Amino acid sequence: MENVIMIVITLVAAVGAYIAGSRISKKDSGSIVRQAEELASKVLDDARREAETIAKEAELKAKDEALQIKDEYEQELREKKKELQGLEKRLGQKEENLDKKVALFDQKELDILKKEQIFTQKEQSLQQRDEELKQAADVQRAKLETISGMSASEAKKELMDAMEDEAKHDAAKLIKIIEEEARETADKKAKELISLAVQRYAGEYVAEKTVSVVPLPSDEMKGRIIGREGRNIRALEAATGIDLIIDDTPEAVILSGFNPVRREVARLSLEKLIADGRIHPGRIEEVVAKSTEEVEQTIKEAGEQAAFDLGVHGIHPEVLKLIGRLRYRTSYTQNVYQHSLEVAFLCGIMAAELGVNVKQAKRAGLLHDLGKAVDHEVEGSHAVIGAELARKYGESPKIVHAIMAHHEDEKPTTVLAVLVQAADALSGARPGARREMMETYVKRLDDLERIATSFSGVTNSFAIQAGREIRVMVSSDQITDDQSLIMARDIAKKIEAEMTYPGQIKVNVIRETRAVEYAR
Known part of the structure; x- marks a missing residue:
């Protein structure tokens, strides 16, 4: 490439010389032209020879590269061929192995078919033997039934009865052993807890009835209470919702009603009217309204006092009013308000001994009979009613469950529920706590x-x-x-x-x- 460039430069120089020579005088032009032509001819010959040399070198170089590429291709082809020969050999070996395995599988299949035939024959033989044994067993059962004079179903029933008796006997023994073991470990501790709780709390006992008796200063007051054509007694009964019984009982009026709060309002109103002496419908309504406010205030104070005595706080005001209403409610002549306090104290004492939350136990014990404050107004068990009221006024699920479960309306699943159940039984079952009618x-x-x-x-x-x-x-x-x-x-x-x-x-x-x- 460099030689070609030199040739081109020489030609350019020659042309330039020629142009310059054309400007020289005509005298020297002939010699100069000849020299230029000779030089150009020489340059052209040199360039031609140089070009031929370059062409030959390029041709030789191309041939060498072609030979090298051919050698490389042949080498790669030989390697590929060798690799293919190896693959072919391995494929041949695998094919040979597959042929051997197919032959082996065919042999195993034949063996399996032979074994299946053997098993089928054995199965048929076993079925035949089973039928023979069944026939023999039927014959033997018939002989046994003939000898014993009892059918198979009767014998089976007798055997089952004997096994049932034996199982009951074993179960009774096991129950006895378990009870003895449990009693040894638990009875002493339970008695200690209960006796300690009872000893540490002695609740006051108040016995009330479903009627209230109001003493009179004289029998003349009965006529004033009745009023002209009975208007005073009707007004009092209408205002309080309580029946007034005026009979031959000397110097006494009987108030009868199932609602203890209304009965208390009637009692207070009648006592105030007797003390005041002014008895007429207008005065009766005024006194009953005032007595109702006093009783409501007393109820509220009683509920607050119960919560204060027990150290239980955060109870809804409506729940406190319901607790206060229990003061006028009795169960088998046992005052429910005092009973609830007693149950709360017993729950707290037993919870302290067991390491359970004492305040929560007292709270559940205080609220366990909450439903008795309204059970005469709402249909259902007092435990269910009390649980619904507690849930309504935001008590925790544990308290609600303890209230619901204390009379097995719901199966007790917590220690708190069991404590309330036990404390309720203790308070109600202790001697002198409750009395019943003779009938x-x-x-x-x-x-x-x-x-x-x-x-x-x-x-x-x-x-x-x-x-x-x-x-x-x-x-x-x-x-x-x-x-x-x-x-x-x-x-x-x-x-x-x-x-x-x-x-x-x-x-x-x-x-x-x-x-x-x-x-x-």
């Missing part, structure tokens, strides 16, 4: 003895402890010691299902064996 008392004793004697094997039953215990005497020939445990549980379950009673009832099944002989 109800006698009927409960009769029902207890009737339920106990309805079980087979019972010879006598005696309801004692004012109906809080039933002693059942059983025949030792018909009932075993283990069966007596089961009978006690069954009697207790039947009492729970068929009777309504305060507190709890102890079922005591007694079995004894007596050997009697006379010496003559």
Whole structure:
């Protein structure tokens, strides 16, 4: 490439010389032209030779590169061929292995078919043997039924009965062992907790009835209370919603009604009217309104005082009013307000011994009979009503559950619910806490003895402890010691299902064996 450039420069120089020579005098022009032509010819020859040389070198170089490319291609082709030969060899080996495996699988398939034929023959043989055994068993069963004089179903039933009796016997033994173990570890601690709680709290007891008696200064006051054509007594009954009974009882008027708050309003109003002496419809309405305000204030103060005494705070004002209304409510002659306080204290004491939240336990105990403040106005169990009221006024789910579960309206699932249930039973079942009418008392004793004697094997039953215990005497020939445990549980379950009673009832099944002989 450089040579070609030199040639081009030389030509340019020659042309320039030629142009310059044309300007020289004609005299020298001939010689100069000749020299230029010679020089140009020489330059052209040199350039031609140089170009031929360059062309030959380029051709040789191209041939060398072509040969090199050919060698590389042939080398690559040889490697590819060698690689293909290796692949072909491996494929041949794999094909040979596959042929061997196919042959092996064919052989295994033949073996499996032979084994299936053998198994089919054995299965047919076993089925035939089963049929023979079944026929033999039928023949044997028929012979056994003939010998024993009892059908297979009867024998099965007798066997099942025997197994059931044995299972009951074993279950009774297991129950006895478990109860003894549990009693050894738990009975002592439970008694300590309960006795400690009862000893540390002694609640006042107030007995009230569903009627109130208002004393009169003289029998002449009865006529003034009745009024002309009975207008005063009608006005008083209409204003208070309580019936006034004016009979032959000397110097006394009886107020009768199921709403204790209204009865208290009527009592206060009548006492004020008697003391004032002015008894007429207008005055009656005025005095009843004033007495109603006083009773409402007393109710509010009673609820606040209960919460203060227990150290329970944050109770909704409407709930406090309901607690105060319990002051005028009784259950089996036990004042529900005092009962609620007692249950709250007992819950708190037992919770402290068990390491449970004391304030929460007191709160649940105080509110457990909340429904009794309105159960005469709303249909349903007082536990369910109380739980709904507590939920309505923002009490926690644990408190609501404890209220709902304290009479098994809901199964107790927390320690708090069990504590409230136990404290409620303690407060209601302690001696002197509650009294009943004679008719109800006698009927409960009769029902207890009737339920106990309805079980087979019972010879006598005696309801004692004012109906809080039933002693059942059983025949030792018909009932075993283990069966007596089961009978006690069954009697207790039947009492729970068929009777309504305060507190709890102890079922005591007694079995004894007596050997009697006379010496003559």
